[in-house]
Amino acid sequence: MSAASKRLSTATDWATALEEAVVEHPGHPRWLADIRKQGRERIRQHGFPSRAHEEWKYTSLAAIAQGPYSSLLDEGDQGNFTTVKFLPADGPVVTLLNGVFLEGSSDLLSLPAGIRVRPLSDALRGDADRLRSTLEAVSDGEHPFRALADATLGDGLFIEVDSGIGFEGVLHVVNLIDGGSAPGAAHLRHVVVVGKGARLAIVEEVHCHQDVLANIHWDFEVGEDAEVGRVRTFGRCADGNLFHGSRVRQADGSTFSDFFHCAGVRMIRNEIEVELAGRRCHTELRGAYFATGSEHVDNQTRILHSHPDCTSNEVYRGVLSGRSRGVFSGKIHVFQDAQRTDAKQSSDSLLLSRKAEADVRPRLEIYADDVRCTHGATVGELDEDAIFYLRSRGVNEPLARKMLVGAFVKEVLEEVEPEALRQRLVDDLTCGIEISPVPEE
Template identity: 40%
Template sequence: MNAAVNSGAEGFLHRFDGLRARLPGTRMPWVQALREDAATRFRSAGFPTRRVEAWKYTDLRPVSDAGFDEALSILGDSADLPAPLCDRRAVFVDGRFREDASTLGSAEFAVDGLAQRLPQLEGRLGSLARPQEEPLVALNTMLFEDGLVVTVPAGVAGGLLELASFASGSERPAAFHPRHLIRLEAGASLTIVESARGPAETRYLHNPVFEIEVAEGATLTHTRVQQEGAKAFQLGTIYARVEAGGTYDNFTLNAGGRLVRNEIHVTLAGPRATCHMNGAQLLRHGQHADTTTFLDHAAPDCASRQTYKTVLSGKSRGVFQGKIHVHQVAQRTDGYQMNQALLLSPDAEIDSKPQLEIYADDVKCSHGATVGALDAEQLFYLRARGIPEEAARSMLVQAFLAEAIEGVADATSRAALEAAVSGWWEPAA
């Protein structure tokens, strides 16, 4: 395949044509219909450009121009992997479920690879995702090969589950598109700690899509630690639907990758549903990270909280776009959104776009954004007490981030976030 055919939207469409007969679900008409429809939509839309309002601040040309091949997993045995965070761990390498490296154990709920469960997923796969609106979701639907399927029965406390994704690394750029389906039935609970890592010198694309269903009175805590390789691209999309009295609590840390997009769509579909979407972005020279959220208040008496913090050094760029949409029926909505950025370099840039779209008249909604540098007086205070300048700067950055991380209630999730933040820090450029 030459470079012209291998790159851009045509490259992925060419790959789909070549893989049609080998992708999971080939003999299932409903799967093939999903894939063909997604391919048609992706062929029509292509990669979104900056002329599209939702992509105004993020240029996908580096992804489009890269040219990707099929992922060929070369990671060795489970001894090559970092130690697990908990007893239950699902491991993915290049987007494929590795049962041999996973430790699922026995429990009151099922954790499986999507490829092996595909015959039972008609009506569930694709029920929340919107490939007709999101080209990258269409790309995932067209080319997904595997993913995680979790179902927690009604009333079951699922405990802690680790979802660990690794890129194995190869000489040729690879792309993988896992599709994860998570369902909590009425009154169930689960905490997921998701991590994503890859080799520093390998160029690859990780394009995951989550479809999350939180039933009445259920609680899902979802902590994400993104530490992709320095040349990697991650374009992740989450769709979550929360029913009456349910809670979806998401914290996303972006600390790796060359270009990252964290897009979250949450619908509060039943009365008294709750959503917390918080996170942090830690960006060095040359990195670009985009957090875009869409929070749909579609029922009365619901509450939402969003707080995102970004630290930028060198010539890096951060983006925050957050939209709260309150339907007319969603009376007594309580929504809050805040974006804060700390610039450690004159070459760093942050684009912040908080939005409220309200059609109900009995609501309490607010949003805001702050951008600034390290406080000179605080820095002087620390220096005056004998603390070296770089150590003082580091302490102030850590303090800026600590407020966000301290809000994560689960100890294992919080420890994973603190370890990632500690490993990221180095003196500002």
């Protein structure tokens, strides 16, 4: 296969469009302009990969490449989100609309001293050098959404937690993406640096309105013995295309946990890469999703065990109805030095219709000899015996199906706290079941 046929040629105008759209701010450092320029060059050179590209086998980017997303969204209208049922939150909240900080809808007063949450663009004007190594380090090659994020770098958050700060609350991050007046894309970059022994819990929710491309990237630096947890949920984005990427680097003794949750998103590519760059780290990646109609959920996880004595656990569960498609591709790379690694991975899919499809690809590469790596994948249907059992006790068929689906996904979310949030997440995954109970023939 030639290199050219692995690309979609339609993306060449993107770089030009972004060059015009992204305005260099006089207060920003010179290297920022360089990162943006390199991003444009990469998108110009590589464009969007076609499905012939191994990493994009199950997800077509043709519609995105040809769509109206080379233009950037305007400031957006918060009024388009009044019907959204936001998650319960009783701590600090930061709200962004199309990447721009909304002061009126944010409340950061309850953040303890030692935790700073700022718009990335502000941070880039101030102590920008702190960010430089992080932002430069993650720029890489052919990835189209990374390139786009670099080309537009500036919107998003910079979150810092000083060493030893143990925040027991939850920082709530709301990303609103509005294509109400004209379709287009928003590119966001959130940078999180958590110091030694610190603790941070984040709940991120993303809501899209109308035809948009939301391109959201998170970079986490997790310090020694630090503990970072994130729950991310994607509300109804019936017309949204989402790319949600995370890169995590963990130092000695740290813990990172991530709960991916989505229901009702037209197209999402969820990529997370965690490098266990220290000893005795633990990573927990969990995901639960529901897709129906022609929705598409593509999950790509990569765990890089580069140091000894680390553990990781991945559990993803998808419920697929209609003609939807769910993808799970999980890579675990155990480097030669990473002795006594204990890595577990499991991916289970529940098909509620015969036209739904699940594609599962566990990819284990192990170069150390004293390791324990296990993976398992199942694709199944609802247990008809269990449905009849429930019905024979008086529970109607739609509710029986809903209960069984709830049971299937609940296990993945059982460590999510508080319980009200967990129950809400389970409800979001199962609320569509009762409406479309009968599997298609």
